[in-house]
Every structure is written in C-alpha cells, then in structure tokens.
Amino acid sequence: MLDFVSKRKWFFLLSGLIIIAGIIVLSISRLNLGIEFSSGTTMTMVFESHVEQGDLRTSLADLGHSNAIIQRSAQDAFLVQGLALSPQQDERDQQEAQLADNLQAKFNTTVRIAEFGSEGNTTAGNASLGNVTLGNETLGNVTSGNTTLALIFGKPIAPSDLSSELANLGYTGATFNQTTLDSYLVRTRSVSTQEKAQIQQALEQKFGPMSYLDFATISPEVSAQRVKYNIYAIIAAAVAILLYMAWAFRKLASPFRYGTCAIVALLHDVLIMLAVFAIFRIEVNSMFIIAILTIIGFGVNNVIVVFDRLRESKVVESRFDLATRVNMGITETITRSINTSLTVLFTLFALYAFGGSTIHNFVLALIVGVIASTYSSLFIAGQLLVSWEQGDFGKLFSWLPIRRQQS
Amino acid sequence: MNRRNSIILVLIIILFALAISEVLVRNAPSIQGGNPGNNTLGMRLGLDLSGGTRLVYEARLGNETPTAEDIQSAINIITKRVDAYGVSEATVQKLGSDQIVVQLPGVRDVEAAIALIGTTAQLEYKEVLYDSSGNPILDSNGNYQWIPATAVDSNGKEVALTGQYLKRNAKVIFAQNTNAPEVAFEFNSEGATLFSQITGRLVGKPLGIFLDNQLISSPTVKQQIGASGVIENIPLKEANNLAILLNAGALPVSLNGPIERMTVDPTLGADSIRKSLVAGMVGIILVIAFMVLYYRLPGALASVALIIYGILMLALFKLIPVTLTLPGIAGFILSIGMAVDANVLIFERLKEELRSGRNLSVAVETGFNRAWPAIRDSNITTIIACIILYWIGSALAEPRMMGFALTLGIGVALSMFSAITITRTFMRLLVGTNVAGNLPLFGISKSAQTSNAKEQE
Numbered sequence: 001m002l003d004f005v006s007k008r009k010w011f012f013l014l015s016g017l018i019i020i021a022g023i024i025v026l027s028i029s030r031l032n033l034g035i036e037f038s039s040g041t042t043m044t045m046v047f048e049s050h051v052e053q054g055d056l057r058t059s060l061a062d063l064g065h066s067n068a069i070i071q072r073s074a075q076d077a078f079l080v081q082g083l084a085l086s087p088q089q090d091e092r093d094q095q096e097a098q099l100a101d102n103l104q105a106k107f108n109t110t111v112r113i114a115e116f117g118s119e120g121n122t123t124a125g126n127a128s129l130g131n132v133t134l135g136n137e138t139l140g141n142v143t144s145g146n147t148t149l150a151l152i153f154g155k156p157i158a159p160s161d162l163s164s165e166l167a168n169l170g171y172t173g174a175t176f177n178q179t180t181l182d183s184y185l186v187r188t189r190s191v192s193t194q195e196k197a198q199i200q201q202a203l204e205q206k207f208g209p210m211s212y213l214d215f216a217t218i219s220p221e222v223s224a225q226r227v228k229y230n231i232y233a234i235i236a237a238a239v240a241i242l243l244y245m246a247w248a249f250r251k252l253a254s255p256f257r258y259g260t261c262a263i264v265a266l267l268h269d270v271l272i273m274l275a276v277f278a279i280f281r282i283e284v285n286s287m288f289i290i291a292i293l294t295i296i297g298f299g300v301n302n303v304i305v306v307f308d309r310l311r312e313s314k315v316v317e318s319r320f321d322l323a324t325r326v327n328m329g330i331t332e333t334i335t336r337s338i339n340t341s342l343t344v345l346f347t348l349f350a351l352y353a354f355g356g357s358t359i360h361n362f363v364l365a366l367i368v369g370v371i372a373s374t375y376s377s378l379f380i381a382g383q384l385l386v387s388w389e390q391g392d393f394g395k396l397f398s399w400l401p402i403r404r405q406q407s
Numbered sequence: 408m409n410r411r412n413s414i415i416l417v418l419i420i421i422l423f424a425l426a427i428s429e430v431l432v433r434n435a436p437s438i439q440g441g442n443p444g445n446n447t448l449g450m451r452l453g454l455d456l457s458g459g460t461r462l463v464y465e466a467r468l469g470n471e472t473p474t475a476e477d478i479q480s481a482i483n484i485i486t487k488r489v490d491a492y493g494v495s496e497a498t499v500q501k502l503g504s505d506q507i508v509v510q511l512p513g514v515r516d517v518e519a520a521i522a523l524i525g526t527t528a529q530l531e532y533k534e535v536l537y538d539s540s541g542n543p544i545l546d547s548n549g550n551y552q553w554i555p556a557t558a559v560d561s562n563g564k565e566v567a568l569t570g571q572y573l574k575r576n577a578k579v580i581f582a583q584n585t586n587a588p589e590v591a592f593e594f595n596s597e598g599a600t601l602f603s604q605i606t607g608r609l610v611g612k613p614l615g616i617f618l619d620n621q622l623i624s625s626p627t628v629k630q631q632i633g634a635s636g637v638i639e640n641i642p643l644k645e646a647n648n649l650a651i652l653l654n655a656g657a658l659p660v661s662l663n664g665p666i667e668r669m670t671v672d673p674t675l676g677a678d679s680i681r682k683s684l685v686a687g688m689v690g691i692i693l694v695i696a697f698m699v700l701y702y703r704l705p706g707a708l709a710s711v712a713l714i715i716y717g718i719l720m721l722a723l724f725k726l727i728p729v730t731l732t733l734p735g736i737a738g739f740i741l742s743i744g745m746a747v748d749a750n751v752l753i754f755e756r757l758k759e760e761l762r763s764g765r766n767l768s769v770a771v772e773t774g775f776n777r778a779w780p781a782i783r784d785s786n787i788t789t790i791i792a793c794i795i796l797y798w799i800g801s802a803l804a805e806p807r808m809m810g811f812a813l814t815l816g817i818g819v820a821l822s823m824f825s826a827i828t829i830t831r832t833f834m835r836l837l838v839g840t841n842v843a844g845n846l847p848l849f850g851i852s853k854s855a856q857t858s859n860a861k862e863q864e
Contacts, residue, residue, distance in 0.1 A: 093515050094515075104677060109674075112675075197518075217665075218667045230799065244788055286805065286807065294811075297788060298789065300788040332759075339701065343694045343748070343751070347691075347693070347741060350690035350693060351690065353689070355679075355737070356679050356683070359733055363737065
C-alpha cells in the first residue's frame with residue numbers, strides 16, 4: 001500500500017505555493033477580465049491603406065479613447081474590385097453574405113468580408129428620415145463602382161484558386177490583388193451605436209477607408225449583473241454539494257466534514273485555475289465560469305469516489321484508523337482516478353488541438369482544472385479529513401499566544 | 408443466454424436504430440440565415456454556431472419603472488418587427504426586470520436591425536400653428552411650429568390623432584405616374600372619424616406626419632379624406648421599414664441601448680462546427696483506443712456502449728430540442744470522457760473481484776453493485792452543478808451557459824443508463840460463453856489471479 005497520508009504537509013505546501021504565487025500575481029496585476037465582466041467595447045478595425053499604430057492611438061485619444069488598448073495584426077487579404085454589387089446597402093450585404101457562404105463552402109475556412117471605399121455608407125443618422133434612418137445610408141448615395149471588398153480567409157488561399165472560384169460563381173470582370181491589411185483590435189470603454197459611426201467617420205477622414213470586422217460592446221450595468229449572477233452560481237453550487245454530501249455520508253461520524261473537505265478541495269482546484277489564468281494573463285470570460293462550474297462537478301466526482309471507499313471500508317474494516325483507511329481508499333481508487341482523468345484529458349486535448357481557437361482558453365481552463373482536481377482528490381481531500389481528525393490545524397497555530405482550552 | 412438479457416439486448420438494438428433514424432433522417436425545422444450547409448444534421452444551432460447578433464436593451468418609461476405588461480407588450484411588438492423583417496428563429500426575451508434581449512441568427516446588417524428594433528415608432532399627425540391673421544407662426548429658424556392635430560372622438564372628447572388608430576395593414580405601394588414608393592395606411596373607424604374632421608379643416612394647408620417627433624412627410628391637404636392616406640417621398644428601403652413599424656405598432660416604452668451587442672460571423676460559426684466534429688471524432692477514437700488497450704474485452708464492450716451513447720445523445724438533442732452551442736458541443740465531447748468514468752469504476756471493481764478468484768457471473772454483479780453508490784453520488788453532484796449553471800444561464804438569457812449545462816447534464820444522466828444498462832447487459836451476455844474463463848481478455852494475467860486468490864484464502 002502506498003502512503004499518501006503521512007507526507008500530507010508536503011502536498012499542502014505544494015498546492016499552497018502555487019496558490020500563493022497566483023494570489024501575488026492577482027494582487028499585482030489583477031485578472032485579465034473580458035468585457036463581459038469588466039464592461040467596455042472590443043472592435044476589430046481593418047484599414048485599406050497602411051496605418052501606423054501610434055497615429056491610430058493619437059486619433060482614438062482625440063476621440064476620447066485615451067485608455068484604449070490597441071493590438072496590431074496583419075491580415076492577409078484579397079482586395080477585390082469591379083464586382084457587380086447593388087447600390088443599396090441591405091441588398092449589397094446580402095450579396096456579400098452569399099459570396100462569403102459560397103467561398104466558405106468551397107475553401108472550407110472562415111471568410112470575412114470588409115467593405116471599403118463607398119462614400120457615404122458610413123454616415124449613419126443623416127438619411128432623409130432624420131433619426132428614423134432605417135439603414136445606415138441614404139438611397140442612391142452609394143455606387144457600386146467604387147466599392148472595394150477585402151476578402152479575409154482563415155487560411156492561405158492561392159490567387160489562382162480564388163480567381164477560378166470567382167469565375168465559377170459568375171463574378172466576371174472582377175479584378176483583385178493580394179495584399180496585407182492593417183488590422184487593429186481595440187478595447188476601450190463602452191461605445192454606443194452612434195459613437196461607433198462617429199469613430200469610423202473620423203478615422204476615415206484621417207486614414208482613408210476603414211471597416212469594422214468585429215464589434216462587441218457591454219455596458220457596466222450588464223457586466224455587473226453578470227458578475228453578480230456568476231458569484232451566486234458558484235456559491236449555490238458549493239452549498240448544494242456540501243448538503244448533498246452531508247446527506248450521502250450521513251451514516252458516518254461527523255458527515256459535514258466530508259462535504260467541507262470536498263469543498264476545500266474544489267476551492268483549491270478553482271484557485272489553481274485562477275492562478276494559472278492570472279499568471280499567464282489569459283482572458284477570463286463567461287466561458288471560464290462555465291469551466292469552473294464543470295470542474296466543480298468533475299472534481300467532486302473524484303473526491304466522492306475516494307470518500308466512497310471510506311464509507312464502504314468503515315463498515316468492513318473499522319479496526320483501522322482513519323489515516324490507514326484514507327490510504328487504503330486512495331490506493332484502491334488511484335487507477336480509476338488516473339484512468340478517468342486520462343480519458344477526459346484525451347477528449348480535452350482533441351478539443352484543444354482541433355476545436356478551433358474560439359474555445360482554446362475554455363479548454364485550457366478545463367485541462368488545468370482536471371489536472372488540479374485529480375491531484376486534489378488524491379493528495380488533498382482525504383488528507384484534510386485526517387488532519388482535521390488529528391487536530392493538525394490546531395497545532396499549526398499553537399505558537400500563537402492564545403491559550404487553548406484543555407479538553 | 409438468459410432470456411431477460413436477450414430481451415434487453417433487443418430493446419437496446421431497437422432504441423439504437425430509432426436513434427440513428429432520428430439523427431440521420433428526420434429534419435428539424437431549418438434555422439439558418441443563408442447557409443443551409445451550416446445546419447449540421449438538422450440540429451438547432453445557437454448564435455455562436457449559426458452566426459448572428461445578440462442585442463440587449465434597457466426599457467425606460469420616463470422616470471417610472473416599466474411594468475411587466477409594458478415589457479411584455481414591447482417584446483411582442485419587437486417580435487413582430489423582426490419577423491416582418493425576415494429574420495427566422497429570432498428570439499426576443501425579457502432579461503432581469505427591465506431588459507430585453509434580442510437574438511438574431513444569421514443577420515449581418517446589424518445597424519439596420521438596431522435601427523428597426525430600437526425605434527419607438529410613435530406616429531403622430533400634426534398641424535401648423537397660425538396667428539390670428541391666418542399666417543403660419545415661424546420659430547427663430549424660420550420653421551413651422553407644429554402642434555398635434557386634434558378632433559372630437561365618438562365619446563365627445565377632443566383627442567390627438569396618432570398611430571394607435573391605424574389598422575395594421577400599412578403597405579408599400581408605387582405611385583401610378585412616378586412609380587415612386589409610398590406607404591399606404593388605413594385608419595380604423597374611430598381614426599377615420601378623426602382624420603376626416605382634421606383633413607376637412609386643413610384643406611389647402613399642410614398636414615405633418617411625425618415618427619418619433621421627426622417630420623417624415625408634410626403633404627398639403629387637397630380635399631377632405633376619410634379612412635386612408637399615403638406617405639410619399641420615401642426611399643424604398645425606408646418605406647419597407649416604415650410599413651413594418653406601423654404594422655407592429657409603437658413601443659409602450661423607450662429602449663435604451665443596445666447596452667450589450669455581440670456578433671458572430673456566420674462563416675466563423677460554420678468553421679467551429681467543422682472543427683468540433685473533427686475534435687469529437689479524434690476524442691472518441693482516443694478514448695476507445697485507451698479503453699480497449701487497458702481494459703481489453705470489457706473495454707471494447709464499453710466502447711460499443713459509448714458509440715450507442717453518442718448516437719442516443721444526438722437523438723435526444725434533436726428530440727428535446729437542445730440548442731447546440733460551442734460550449735454545448737464541448738460539454739457533449741467532455742461528457743464522452745466522463746461517460747467512460749462509470750465504466751472505469753465498474754471495471755476496476757470487476758478486476759478486483761476477478762483477481763480475488765470469483766467467477767465472471769458473480770464478479771460482474773458484485774462489481775456493478777459495489778461501483779453503484781460512487782457512480783450515483785458523483786453523477787448527482789455533477790447534475791447539481793449543471794442545474795445551477797442552467798439556472799444562471801436562463802437568468803442571464805445566455806444560451807452558451809444553458810447549452811453547456813443541458814448537454815453535460817443530459818450526458819451524465821444518460822451515461823448512467825449507458826454504463827449500468829447497456830454495458831452490464833453486454834457483460835451478462837458474456838457469462839456462460841467460453842470467453843468467460845479467459846482472464847487475459849479482462850486484462851488480468853493468470854499468475855496474478857492465482858496468487859491473489861491464494862492471498863484471499
């Protein structure tokens with residue numbers, strides 16, 4: 001039988017160190033919260049002509065966004081001219097959507113279309129119906145002749161392939177050239193729909209045609225509400241698990257200890273996840289909360305499987321003390337714990353490798369959580385039960401000048 | 408072969424066949440904006456997979472708090488507007504006490520949708536204010552001063568003529584001589600009484616038609632008219648939208664926002680589906696390879712159970728139906744990993760029993776029975792976490808959370824059925840066949856078995 005219990009202080013120390021490192025990082029730089037929790041706007045802008053990051057920063061500061069975080073990236077794109085497109089924005093949007101869908105079906109990758117150069121297609125709110133503008137342009141104000149479309153593919157596409165595919169789709173007379181577009185991811189305070197149009201107008205005056213590839217915004221009220229509900233959810237999950245475990249282990253002495261130790265082990269897992277995300281400055285969003293609640297569900301699985309052996313061996317082998325029974329329980333279940341974690345990790349690695357970048361951080365959180373919860377179910381939860389029974393925590397504080405009552 | 412087990416086996420096969428036909432044959436209502444290729448297997452897709460926009464508005468009523476009825480009526484009106492605009496499968500829901508969330512799958516022209524949803528659409532008819540000598544009074548900018556056009560209704564009260572008296576049948580027509588688009592509207596009987604009084608009074612004078620305090624048309628009244636009229640000089644697209652707004656009615660509240668706005672590009676959603684399918688396949692193959700290599704024959708049987716489980720899950724998703732989201736797919740793939748857990752627990756117990764020298768029949772029953780409390784308790788706690796996740800997901804109208812909680816929760820519940828019923832039936836069917844005594848097939852070497860058996864004695 002392996003001895004997992006007597007070296008418990010080393011296990012506690014290891015976890016403690018990781019968590020303390022996380023807390024130090026958290027207190028210095030705080031979590032990298034996504035706009036869902038911190039409110040604000042993220043937008044991706046692409047420019048037809050080259051734009052220096054410093055110039056963009058200055059312009060945004062002039063527009064009242066001096067705290068904007070700006071990240072530059074280059075997008076490989078094809079600039080297409082001479083496509084027969086409708087002069088009306090809504091019809092043109094449909095045509096572009098159709099084009100994107102067709103190209104996607106052909107090339108099996110994402111196709112984003114940005115529209116450049118249509119005078120007036122960006123001035124919202126000034127159409128003939130006053131603020132009843134129902135599109136964002138005035139009829140007849142846009143001609144298709146000077147519309148340039150930027151096609152941005154999710155993977156490299158050969159110009160000859162694009163050329164033949166455009167011809168297949170019946171776009172004759174279109175000319176295109178391959179280029180690299182300046183793309184900026186901007187994160188700033190909440191931007192309203194009107195302000196979005198104003199920013200575009202102001203930037204186009206300075207830098208020439210610009211287009212938004214992405215635009216997401218969340219107001220402070222909405223994000224505060226989200227934070228509140230997510231905290232409720234985590235507390236509710238912890239309380240529900242504590243109560244259920246107290247009930248499931250009701251036949252043992254002090255059943256609440258089992259639930260409490262399970263909750264401490266889960267807290268450990270969540271803190272490790274937070275620590276990793278804090279240390280590597282990975283963005284924390286709703287998906288991270290989903291990951292936390294999943295790991296709470298998964299981690300409690302692991303702990304229950306170990307505790308289940310105590311429940312069983314309590315009846316069968318009560319001549320052993322708790323430390324021995326915890327050791328036996330862990331020894332008996334370690335194969336299962338590792339195998340189950342491995343199968344879950346296999347699926348997670350598959351998701352990480354093939355599932356696309358949208359869920360990378362989510363899957364990463366789950367991977368960290370699965371590893372942490374496997375560790376805590378083997379090296380923390382049962383050991384905590386033993387420490388509790390043997391009064392380790394009291395001893396830990398025995399140097400304090402508080403007189404403990406002799407029992 | 409035991410009779411009861413054979414019956415269960417036949418039932419499992421029938422269930423499996425039904426599930427396959429459900430997944431492959433029956434087509435759920437199509438959801439897509441644009442690309443039918445996105446609609447994998449006829450599943451209902453969330454915004455992150457179909458692409459589209461999510462908008463949240465705050466309802467305001469001056470300084471007062473809007474009542475639940477106000478919000479509900481606003482939701483009905485917005486629903487009519489987006490339906491008339493041609494968005495299929497749009498959802499409009501209440502969020503918290505005074506917010507409204509609108510989800511528009513497939514919509515790419517977000518600005519137009521925002522303008523359509525956020526407009527209060529209060530239509531008013533106004534007349535020009537004249538001085539005592541009959542000349543229009545102008546303001547400092549030289550513009551007319553408009554005052555609400557009023558008339559006496561059937562109760563003898565003087566009321567203003569507004570959009571509330573319109574029949575909901577406004578439509579876009581084209582003028583006969585110029586072919587220019589116009590919006591034709593028609594009043595109900597009360598409105599017709601008011602309108603004829605007003606036009607009778609205003610012959611030769613302008614009548615102002617205002618939408619949300621903006622003048623959209625000011626024709627000069629040529630003669631007294633009764634029930635109907637047209638709004639001229641509107642570009643086609645605005646005319647279409649105006650007809651939609653007039654027919655859906657004015658919002659009882661003003662909408663502040665959107666205070667939240669998220670858009671997913673539809674081609675990104677399709678890409679996510681493709682990648683998730685690959686990830687799911689690779690995940691299943693890795694898990695099956697592991698199970699077969701480590702647990703041998705029982706592992707192979709569990710893998711068959713796993714495939715049945717996967718198909719049953721997909722069938723349930725379509726039947727319920729579950730709105731599939733990216734986290735939902737991740738939850739499903741994760742549940743495959745976790746579904747194996749029940750089998751792993753059972754097989755570890757089974758091995759213990761076989762090593763201690765019991766025969767397969769006894770070992771199978773003891774293994775399942777001993778593993779059950781741990782499987783039950785661990786799955787119930789996971790389901791508790793899923794219920795809570797679903798609850799906050801619905802409170803936040805957040806389909807990603809709800810989708811994940813639902814798929815993982817259903818997955819865990821179904822995995823208990825798969826491990827207990829399907830795998831156990833397979834194992835019981837092995838009892839009494841000639842593989843039963845072949846311990847290496849169960850991952851136990853002969854020597855380990857005898858030595859353990861001796862230890863036991």
